[in-house]
Amino acid sequence: MSCFEPANSMSPREPGVIPIELRNGGRVRANDVAPQGVYRPSYNILTPNMRSPEYVQMSTAAALTLGIMTGRMYRCECTRCLNLLLTYPEGCRANCAYCGLARHREAERDYADRNFIRVDWPAVPLDTTIDIVARQGGNSPFHRMCISMITHPRSDEDTVTVLRKWTARIDPRSIPVSILSNPTTMSRDDVKRLRELGADIFTVALDAATPEIFDRTRGKGVQSPHSWRKYWEILMDAREIFGPQKFGAHVIVGMGETEHDVLALVQRLVDLGGHSHLFCFFPEKGSLMDHLPATDRGQWRRVQLARYLIDYEGVRVEQMKFDGEGRVAGFGVSDQVLEGIVASGTAFRTSGCPGKFAEDVSACDRPYGDSPPSNIASFPFQPNRRDLQKIRRQLKS
Numbered sequence: 001m002s003c004f005e006p007a008n009s010m011s012p013r014e015p016g017v018i019p020i021e022l023r024n025g026g027r028v029r030a031n032d033v034a035p036q037g038v039y040r041p042s043y044n045i046l047t048p049n050m051r052s053p054e055y056v057q058m059s060t061a062a063a064l065t066l067g068i069m070t071g072r073m074y075r076c077e078c079t080r081c082l083n084l085l086l087t088y089p090e091g092c093r094a095n096c097a098y099c100g101l102a103r104h105r106e107a108e109r110d111y112a113d114r115n116f117i118r119v120d121w122p123a124v125p126l127d128t129t130i131d132i133v134a135r136q137g138g139n140s141p142f143h144r145m146c147i148s149m150i151t152h153p154r155s156d157e158d159t160v161t162v163l164r165k166w167t168a169r170i171d172p173r174s175i176p177v178s179i180l181s182n183p184t185t186m187s188r189d190d191v192k193r194l195r196e197l198g199a200d201i202f203t204v205a206l207d208a209a210t211p212e213i214f215d216r217t218r219g220k221g222v223q224s225p226h227s228w229r230k231y232w233e234i235l236m237d238a239r240e241i242f243g244p245q246k247f248g249a250h251v252i253v254g255m256g257e258t259e260h261d262v263l264a265l266v267q268r269l270v271d272l273g274g275h276s277h278l279f280c281f282f283p284e285k286g287s288l289m290d291h292l293p294a295t296d297r298g299q300w301r302r303v304q305l306a307r308y309l310i311d312y313e314g315v316r317v318e319q320m321k322f323d324g325e326g327r328v329a330g331f332g333v334s335d336q337v338l339e340g341i342v343a344s345g346t347a348f349r350t351s352g353c354p355g356k357f358a359e360d361v362s363a364c365d366r367p368y369g370d371s372p373p374s375n376i377a378s379f380p381f382q383p384n385r386r387d388l389q390k391i392r393r394q395l396k397s
């Protein structure tokens, strides 16, 4: 079996000191260039002064699907989830070690020019975005919309505005809305308000599988404001307010936790009535962890498969076997059952909030958000026969 990277070898770099004039989006605010339509990240060439709720950022895949950018995605026609990320010249005020949007990058790159989960995120006027989707009506390729918050004092209010503007034009029963929350700035009342305004699913990006890794990668360890306790407080509020199957947590696999650590968390979420959405750690360029190795594919495939069994097949983590280093050594089902699940391929697709195809197929397919196309971690489409051959080899590695 291959080795996972132990906790002590997955330490982030120290964040550097940022010159005062570059803090809080200083350069963008000083230049104060008026935005005009869609802005494609062009890397510090007079970035316009764009802020939510007038502007939102979206993945390159979403911009291609909307038709506001041209190009093609490897083996993908479109994405089924329209992720709308709040944006401000001051950017995200947190400093998460694995994230390309983190505050420590202020010295190097304006916020709207930073890469995020491996791809550029163009900034687009919200009204333009809503106009296009409203015009598409029942023919929209999107199965879901997701408002993704960042850590900013305006984030809670602006999420409400984006949600109100969206639901005024687009029926949330035809394209349901998810919230990717930022618990650090939120109260229980904020969670309630989003539910009352028609949000369907509420997720919390725990990202780290254990409190220690959380603290090291997105808390005090990197001068970042987040706390494990506050994230769980809002997650439990969401559980009560949104109800069973309507809340969940994001978890990044491969930041120094064992396979058992992450699967115990997956089980805990299922026992609470929620879901887990997994991401494979990728050393995002410019982040404080860009010198570290991407998650071993054997580790990733085992966790994907075990998580699928726990989330959708009623298998419990206690039925699984683990070796002395916490690696899955038995999945708790017969070889025949396991082979059927592997052969269906669904377990290896991107995990996230469901779309219209099936409960266990995510609308949020995030093409190449956690790996290059040459070595796919989360499949944004149904893996074919050759993909499955590779997956089987990886499971045994």
Ligand code: SF4
Binding pocket: 092, 093, 094, 095, 096, 099, 100, 101, 102, 103, 150, 151, 218
């Ligand atoms: S809060 Fe989210 S967007 Fe901000 S640095 Fe952390 S992971 Fe990145």
